[in-house]
Amino acid sequence: xxxxxxxxxxxxxxxxxxxxxxxxxxxxxxxxxxxxxxxxxxxxxxxxxxxxxxxxxxxxxxxxxxxxxxxxxxxxxxxxxxxxxxxxxxxxxxxxxxxxxxxxxxxxxxxxxxxxxxxxxxxxxxxxxxxxxxxxxxxxxxxxxxxxxxxxxxxxxxxxxxxxxxxxxxxxxxxxxxxxxxxxxxxxxxxxxxxxxxxxxxxxxxxxxxxxxxxxxxxxxxxxxxxxxxxxxxxxxxxxxxxxxxxxxxxxxxxxxxxxxxxxxxxxxxxxxxxxxxxxxxxxxxxxxxxxxxxxxxxxxxxxxxxxxxxxxxxxxxxxxxxxxxxxxxxxxxxxxxxxxxxxxxxxxxxxxxxxxxxxxxxxxxxxxxxxxxxxxxxxxxxxxxxxxxxxxxxxxxxxxxxxxxxxxxxxxxxxxxxxxxxxxxxxxxxxxxx
Amino acid sequence: xxxxxxxxxxxxxxxxxxxxxxxxxxxxxxxxxxxxxxxxxxxxxxxxxxxxxxxxxxxxxxxxxxxxxxxxxxxxxxxxxxxxxxxxxxxxxxxxxxxxxxxxxxxxxxxxxxxxxxxxxxxxxxxxxxxxxxxxxxxxxxxxxxxxxxxxxxxxxxxxxxxxxxxxxxxxxxxxxxxxxxxxxxxxxxxxxxxxxxxxxxxxxxxxxxxxxxxxxxxxxxxxxxxxxxxxxxxxxxxxxxxxxxxxxxxxxxxxxxx
Numbered sequence: 065x066x067x068x069x070x071x072x073x074x075x076x077x078x079x080x081x082x083x084x085x086x087x088x089x090x091x092x093x094x095x096x097x098x099x100x101x102x103x104x105x106x107x108x109x110x111x112x113x114x115x116x117x118x119x120x121x122x123x124x125x126x127x128x129x130x131x132x133x134x135x136x137x138x139x140x141x142x143x144x145x146x147x148x149x150x151x152x153x154x155x156x157x158x159x160x161x162x163x164x165x166x167x168x169x170x171x172x173x174x175x176x177x178x179x180x181x182x183x184x185x186x187x188x189x190x191x192x193x194x195x196x197x198x199x200x201x202x203x204x205x206x207x208x209x210x211x212x213x214x215x216x217x218x219x220x221x222x223x224x225x226x227x228x229x230x231x232x233x234x235x236x237x238x239x240x241x242x243x244x245x246x247x248x249x250x251x252x253x254x255x256x257x258x259x260x261x262x263x264x265x266x267x268x269x270x271x272x273x274x275x276x277x278x279x280x281x282x283x284x285x286x287x288x289x290x291x292x293x294x295x296x297x298x299x300x301x302x303x304x305x306x307x308x309x310x311x312x313x314x315x316x317x318x319x320x321x322x323x324x325x326x327x328x329x330x331x332x333x334x335x336x337x338x339x340x341x342x343x344x345x346x347x348x349x350x351x352x353x354x355x356x357x358x359x360x361x362x363x364x365x366x367x368x369x370x371x372x373x374x375x376x377x378x379x380x381x382x383x384x385x386x387x388x389x390x391x392x393x394x395x396x397x398x399x400x401x402x403x404x405x406x407x408x409x410x411x412x413x414x415x416x417x418x419x420x421x422x423x424x425x426x427x428x429x430x431x432x433x434x435x436x437x438x439x440x441x442x443x444x445x446x447x448x449x450x451x452x453x454x455x456x457x458x459x460x461x462x463x464x465x466x467x468x469x470x471x472x473x474x475x476x477x478x479x480x481x482x483x484x485x486x487x488x489x490x491x492x493x494x495x496x497x498x499x
Numbered sequence: 500x501x502x503x504x505x506x507x508x509x510x511x512x513x514x515x516x517x518x519x520x521x522x523x524x525x526x527x528x529x530x531x532x533x534x535x536x537x538x539x540x541x542x543x544x545x546x547x548x549x550x551x552x553x554x555x556x557x558x559x560x561x562x563x564x565x566x567x568x569x570x571x572x573x574x575x576x577x578x579x580x581x582x583x584x585x586x587x588x589x590x591x592x593x594x595x596x597x598x599x600x601x602x603x604x605x606x607x608x609x610x611x612x613x614x615x616x617x618x619x620x621x622x623x624x625x626x627x628x629x630x631x632x633x634x635x636x637x638x639x640x641x642x643x644x645x646x647x648x649x650x651x652x653x654x655x656x657x658x659x660x661x662x663x664x665x666x667x668x669x670x671x672x673x674x675x676x677x678x679x680x681x682x683x684x685x686x687x688x689x690x691x692x693x694x695x696x697x698x699x700x701x702x703x704x705x706x707x708x709x710x711x712x713x714x715x716x717x718x719x720x721x722x723x724x725x726x727x728x729x730x731x732x733x734x735x736x737x738x739x740x741x742x743x744x745x746x747x748x749x750x751x752x753x754x755x756x757x758x
Contacts, residue, residue, distance in 0.1 A: 085515050085542060111512060111562075111593040115607050120735065127705060131592050131740070134516020134638060174523075182522055182543060193544025195532045206526055213525040224696040226523060227516040227638040228707070231700055239700035318611050325609075484515075 085135055085183075085484045090454075090474060091321070094463050102454040104447055104478065106322040114437045122148050122234055122406055122432035129424075129439070130228045133484055135178070138171040138219065139417030140439075141232040142293055143424040147413030148234045151428055152404055159397040160236040161293075163222055166390045167232070168292045168415070169383040170218025174226060175418035176338070176376040176383075177215060179482045180267070181208030184373050187476050188270045204266065207259045211380060214256055217249055218387060236401030246394040253388050260381040261356060267377040268360035272370040273476070275457050279367065279449065280332060281340035284416050290348045290382060291341060293415045299334065300344060300365070307414040310423050316440060324444040333448035336420025337481065338375040339366070350385045353378050369453055372480050406432025417442050419482055443483045450481050504652055507539040507552035509573050511559025511566050512593060512621065516638040517584035518542055518558055524641050531645065534652060552577040554651055556644070560586040560593060562621045574628035581647060581657075585637035587624045589709055590743030592637075594621040598738065623743060632657055635690050637707035637740045643692060660692045661712040664704050667695035676703055683723045685736055688714035688746070709741040716750035730758035 093101040113132055120128060129144045130137035142164060149156065156164075182194045185208075191197040198205040216226035221241050223229020231237050282303065284295035297313075298304050305313060316325045328334070343365035346354065357364060357378055362371060408430040414423045420442030427435040457477050458470060465473075508518055522543065524531060537543060538550040548569075555577035561570055574580055585591045597620045605612045624630055634643050634657075650657040664686035668675060676698050677684040685706035686698060697704045710716075716737065723733045737751035 110605065110608065112596055112605065112608055113593075115599070116592065116595045121732065124735065124739070127707075127740075128592065131514050131516075131637070134514040134519050137514075137516070178522060186544065191544075193537075195529065195537070195543065198529055198532075205529070209525045209528065212523070216523055216525075224700055225638075225640070225693075227519050230697050230702065233702075238697075238702040318609055320611070 085482075088322075088483075090478065092454075092458075092470075092474065097463060099455045099458060099463065102451050102458070103319075103321045104450050104454075104483075106324045106447070110323045114439055117426075117434045117437040120434050122152075122404075122428060122434065125426075125434065126232050126234065127228070127230070132439070132441070134227045135175050135484060136171060136417045136419065136422075137228050138167055138223070138232070139415055139422045140424075141229075142168060142415040143413035143417075143422045143439075144426070145232060145234050145413070146293060146415065147411040147424045147426050148428070148432075149404075149411075150413070151409040151411035151426065152234070152407050152432070154235055154402055154404055156236060156402060157397065159240075160401070162390050163237060163240075163400075164232075165292055166218060166387050167222045167229075169387040169390070170215045170222070170226075172379055172383040172418050173215025173387075174212055174219060175215070175482075176380050177208050177212035179418075180263070180373060180376050180380075181205060181212070183482065184479055185270075187472070187479060188272065188373075207263060211256060211259055211263065211384075214253060214384075217252070221245060221249055233401055235404040236399075238400065240396055240400040243394060243396060246391050250388060250391045250394075253384055253391075257381075257384060257388075260377075260384050264353070264356050264374070264377040264381050265360060267374050268357075268362055270373065272368070272373070273457070273473070274368060275370060275460055276367040277369075277456055279369070279453075280329060280334040281343050281365075282329060282334050282336050282421065282445075283341045283344045284414060284421060285345060286348070288348065290345055290350070290386070291416050297414065297421070298344060299329065303329065307423065308412045310412070310414065310440075311425075314440075314445075316444070322447065324441075324447060326448045327440065327445040328448060333452050334445070335369075335449050336442050336445050337372065338379050338418070338420075339369065339372040340420065341416060342375040342378060349378070350382045352385060353382045356381065369457075369477075370480055372482075376482075406430065419443060419484055420445060441484070443481075446481050446483065450478060450483065453477055453481075503533075504535045504648065505538050505551065505553045506535040506648075507548075507550065507555040507573070507577060508537065508541075508543075509539065509548070509555055509557045509559075509569075510541070511557065511570070511587065511624075512562045513559030513584065513586040513591065515542070515558075517586075517636075520583070520639050520641045520644045524645070527641075527645070531648065535648060548572065549576050554579045554581060554648075556581050556583050557587050557624055558583050560590045560621045560623060561627055562593070562618055564618060567618070567627060570624060570627050579631040579651070580624070580628065581632045581634060582624050582630050583634045583639045583644065585635065585707065585709060585740050588633045588635055588744075589741045589747075590621045590623045592740050592742070594623075594743035595738065597621060597743065621743070632659075635709040635741075636692055640693070660690065662691050663687055663711040663714075664689045664691045664693070664695050664698070664708070667691040667693075668698050671695055671699065673698045676701060677722075677726075681726055683726055683728055683733075683736065685719070688716050688719050688750075705739060706736065706747070707740045709744050710746035714746050716746060717753070720750060720754050730754050 219226040223231040284291035286295035
């Protein structure tokens with residue numbers, strides 16, 4: 065380890081990078097004081113969902129696509145029902161639209177709280193797991209698990225269970241929750257607001273690495289709401305397109321080291337997810353959340369990727385406030401769904417999954433049977449950006465640093481994106497070669 | 500209970516949703532951590548795939564040559580192996596490719612199929628190694644996991660819930676969606692354990708918990724035909740989340756052969 069970096073020839077094999085969702089590995093080759101190669105190698109076996117959707121009936125789609133990801137099934141269900149409803153020329157009721165946003169708030173709460181507490185925080189506080197972290201930070205970990213639990217409770221309210229919920233259908237919901245159930249849960253959400261405020265303030269004080277650099281952020285934008293289910297696709301570099309035009313600007317391509325396809329926007333890597341959303345939709349964030357962010361002293365938009373954990377905490381607070389507002393004066397609808405009559409056609413759906421935009425395209429026949437499907441998950445869109453970021457962050461750290469420090473920083477970079485490798489892979493191996 | 504149970508959680512081809520039965524426990528996760536040592540559970544942090552374990556929970560189906568080797572290592576490092584969820588127990592929804600030409604499917608999704616390592620078929624864990632207990636469900640619930648852990652801590656076999664969803668509907672006093680609304684409900688052939696969530700929401704069960712004991716799949720297929728379903732629509736109900744479970748696989752095949 066005392067050799068000069070340009071002379072060292074080392075192969076580090078860290079068998080497993082923990083606390084990510086899915087199976088992958090990281091291959092790093094350092095030569096002549098430079099990173100020659102940084103590959104996020106995703107080898108989680110493909111499950112070929114796009115093919116197994118072919119020939120299935122439209123009403124089966126929400127339950128099929130949910131199985132792509134146990135952590136963000138609602139995102140898959142939402143993108144799918146929006147795409148199919150656009151083909152069938154269905155107009156949903158305001159009640160359905162509100163409840164879909166409530167359900168999405170539940171998924172953001174659940175997924176972000178899980179990522180912040182169980183996956184990301186141990187990195188910054190020097191622990192291997194949240195269970196170990198709970199001995200020193202019992203109140204903080206319990207607070208996080210409570211917020212995660214509330215997200216799951218919102219999902220159960222409309223979906224009966226939080227993983228692969230059963231409430232969503234093309235046209236709306238199978239079931240409307242009772243008024244007393246809604247009011248009880250709304251009270252719990254209100255009671256949890258101080259928890260969300262404290263979490264956001266705490267995340268803003270974490271000893272995060274400073275690594276600001278330019279990047280392209282892509283998100284949905286809605287005229288007056290923080291983006292979830294609807295909007296146009298925009299970037300900080302002038303992109304502003306309808307979701308149906310996605311394929312004309314974004315290219316998906318295969319690389320030998322990954323079973324998840326990579327994506328480029330106009331030939332360049334780009335970022336999707338909470339940091340991209342927050343940077344480009346600040347004015348649509350709940351005023352109370354914005355106010356806390358301003359007090360915290362972090363200026364958004366921010367070009368430090370590691371502020372993603374702060375963005376997640378901000379979205380937890382926002383999602384709580386939004387769910388509370390949406391559930392105020394809740395009343396039972398005449399029907400929780402609108403009738404659907406299938407039509408032949410092509411439709412697009414794009415919604416903001418916890419990890420970023422999730423784009424679907426379906427073609428149906430006149431009976432509503434799926435002729436073809438295309439699904440672009442957020443993690444495959446972030447892969448090229450992750451590899452870019454690894455190079456920059458490790459070079460900034462210094463390639464002559466001890467292996468342990470380099471490995472930790474590489475893992476932090478990858479986890480910071482909250483990659484869902486099941487969507488796109490479950491354990492990451494670091495194979496570091498120094499030549 | 501002289502010492503903590505050594506628990507490993509392994510993932511194969513899956514959506515990650517069954518492991519969430521642990522991670523979604525909330526504060527109870529910290530209580531479980533008092534009773535069990537997680538020796539290998541990558542998503543939660545601990546990584547030591549070959550560490551000796553009293554019980555290994557396995558999520559996901561076997562679908563690559565590397566998986567075939569890895570599941571042998573899991574079996575060799577644990578005393579009891581419990582599958583969690585449809586993927587590990589019956590192959591899961593991705594086993595639908597067993598009914599199709601998998602190579603052609605890979606070529607349909609990937610521009611360079613030669614980079615993709617995959618077996619021709621997707622198989623449940625029990626096809627490869629001895630399984631001591633199966634927890635069905637897509638996904639399994641936290642209740643199922645904790646009940647299994649408790650049973651193991653007491654040194655008894657976990658309760659194998661094989662009754663039909665119909666029984667659960669009766670216990671919960673849910674009005675039958677098939678009798679009252681003519682919905683094609685899979686409850687009469689499906690294992691309970693979910694709490695009859697779908698009928699409670701007024702929708703037909705779609706059999707995510709797999710076949711119950713002695714399922715009369717012929718009679719139900721006949722009933723579905725009486726409700727106006729086409730043969731392919733009936734076959735789809737069996738060839739779904741647990742399409743690889745023999746009772747459902749055979750039922751789907753029979754409906755398709757008879758049309």
